[in-house]
Amino acid sequence: MIPFLNLQALHAPHHEAYHLRLQHILDQGQFILGEEVTRFEKSFAEFCGAPYAIGVGNGLDAITLTLRGYQLLGKLQPGDHVLVPANTFIASIIGIREAGMVPVLVEPDPETYNLSTKDLEKYLNSKVRAIMVVHLYGQLAPMEELIAFAEKLQLLLLEDAAQGHGLPKVGNHTQTYSFYPGKNLGALGDAGAVVTHEVELYQVIKQLRNYGSDQKYHNELPGVNSRLDPLQAAFLSVRLPFVNPENEQRRAIAKRYTAEINHPLIQTPSIADYNRHVFHLYVVRCAQRDALQQYLFEKGIETLIHYPIPPHKQGAFPELHHLPLSFTEQLHREVLSLPMSPLLTDEEVSYIIQTLNAF
C-alpha cells in the first residue's frame, strides 16, 4: 500500500533529536512559553520573511486571535464582513465567526480554486472590511491583484497560510499558520502561529494567547489560553530546516504528476508557476471521483478528499445552506488528493501515474 502520507517515516530521522529536546526541556523545567517558544518564533518569522511570529495553540486559533487583535487595534469591528473562499477547510470560516465576524463565502477561481479578483466585486457590501486569502493546497493565491483590489477598496488583507509553509512572501500582510501534523511543517500535536509585520498586532496577540497578559497576573486584554507548547516548538525547530528542501521534493513529484498523468477523465491542476506552489496537496479532478478513489485503493494507492462536504453545507452552518455556490459544490464532488510526501520514491510515483492512466 502506498500511503497518502507516511508520517512515521517522515519523523524517523529525527527521533534522536526529539528525545534530546524532550530531555533538555525536562532539565530546564520550562513547560509553558519561554526560550524554546521564543527561539522557534524567531526562526519561523525569519523563514517567512517577517519580523514577528507568535506561537499559538493551533491554526484555527491563529485566525481567531488575529481577527480579535485587529479589533482591539480598532482596524476591524465585531460584525464586520470578511470575504473568504467558499472551498476552504472549515477552520478558516470558524475563525471568522469565533471573532464575532461574518464570513462572506466567495466562489473560487475556476483555474486555481483560489480567490482571485475576477467577480470579487459582486460579493462586496457596505460591511465588508477584510479579505482572508487561503493558499489552498499550497498554491499562492494571486496576491498582486488581490493586494491592489484590497488597497483600492481599503480592505484589510489576511493570509490563511495553513497549507502554505515556504511560499514566497508577496506583500507584508499578516499570515496565520497551522502546524497540524499533516502539514508541510507539522508538529507532534496541535500547534499554530501568527506571522506579522505589525508590531502592535504582535504585542496584542502575545497577550491574547496568554489570558490577556504580558506580565504575570496583570491581565490587560480580554484574552484566552492558546499557547504553543515548548515541546512542540522544540520539535518544530528540529523540522524547520527541512521544509524548503522537502518542498523541492514535493515540486519534483508534482511536475511528474502533471507531465505524465494523461487520462482524459482526470484533470490535473493548473499551475502557472511551480515556485508559487509548495504542494501541501496535489489535487486532481474527476467526474467519477468516487469510482477512481475506489479503483486506486484496490490497486494499493491511498488517496484523500479535500474536502468532501463544502463548509456552507455543513450541519454547523444551517444559515449558509441556501448559498448558490455551484462551482464550489462541484469541486467537492470531483477533487481527489494523490499521495504527496517528500518520501515518495520515483518507483512509487511511476506506479501511481501508470495506475491512474489505466483507470
Place this chain on the structure above:
Amino acid sequence: MIPFLNLQALHAPHHEAYHLRLQHILDQGQFILGEEVTRFEKSFAEFCGAPYAIGVGNGLDAITLTLRGYQLLGKLQPGDHVLVPANTFIASIIGIREAGMVPVLVEPDPETYNLSTKDLEKYLNSKVRAIMVVHLYGQLAPMEELIAFAEKLQLLLLEDAAQGHGLPKVGNHTQTYSFYPGKNLGALGDAGAVVTHEVELYQVIKQLRNYGSDQKYHNELPGVNSRLDPLQAAFLSVRLPFVNPENEQRRAIAKRYTAEINHPLIQTPSIADYNRHVFHLYVVRCAQRDALQQYLFEKGIETLIHYPIPPHKQGAFPELHHLPLSFTEQLHREVLSLPMSPLLTDEEVSYIIQTLNAF
C-alpha cells in the same frame, strides 16, 4: 533556596517513562486524539468518580466548552448570568465571558475564601442560571449546601476543579480541570479536561473541541480546536497514579504548617476537614504580606501570591472595576502561598516554620 515548587525534581523519576511514551507515539504515528487520549480520558474519569472525561487544550477552554455545551443542549443561554467567586484565577471569569455569559462576582466566605450559601441570595437576579464553584487552593467548597441551594433555585451547578485534583466527589456535577504544569496533576505543557456524568454533554464537548466534528469532515456543531495532545495525555497517564499519594504528602505538610506556625501576625487557613483539601496551595494571610514575602526571600524561601490583583480590578475588565468587593480586595493584599510540594523534606518544612515564626 527552597523553591516554591521544584518541577524538575518532581518529574525526574519519570524521565524514562516519558521517553518511552514519546517513542511509542512516534512509532504509532498518531499525533492528534486517538488511543493515548482515550486511555487517559478513561482513567481520569475513573479517578474523578465520573463516567466521562474529555481531554481539551487547557483549563480555560474546559470552562468555555462546558458552558457552550450546555447552551447547545438548551440548559443555558448566551447572556445568562453565572455566580462565581470574586477571588479566583481570572480564567474562571474569562471562560464565562468567552461563552457569551455574564459573570456575577461573589464575595467569598471569610473562613474558607470559597463560595458558600451565606449571603449568596443577595447576588441573585432574574438572569442568574448557574453557579460556578471554584475549589480554591484545593479546598472543597461546601458542596452539600451549594447543591441544596442550586436545586432549590433550579440553577445549574458547575465545578472549576482546576486546583482540586483528587478531591472527594460530592454530587454528580460537571467539573473542569486544568493540567497546567504547576497543578497537582500537571502536564509538560498546556492541557485540560471536562469530567461529566451527562452523556449528552460528553458527546457535545467531544465535537466542540474538534471543529464541531465527530466524524472526519462532518462538522455538525459550531466547534473550535481545543484538543488534548496525545503526548500530554501519555505524560499525564504516567503521573496519574502518583496524585493521590502526593496529595497525602501535601496534607502532612499542611498539617505541620497549621500546627506549628504560631506567629501572631500570620493567619493560617481554616481547614474544617483535611480530607476535603488537596493542598494545591497552602495560603497564609498577613497584613504585612509584602514585607513577609521579602523577609522569607532573604531567608531563602520562595513564595508566590495567588493572586496579587483581583479579577474585577484587572485592566481587561473595566466594567467590573466599580464592584464593591472589599473582602476580596483585602485577600489579594494579604495572601501568601508557602512552598508546597510533595518533595519538601521535613527539614525544609521545619526551617520554613521556624523562619515564619521568627518574622
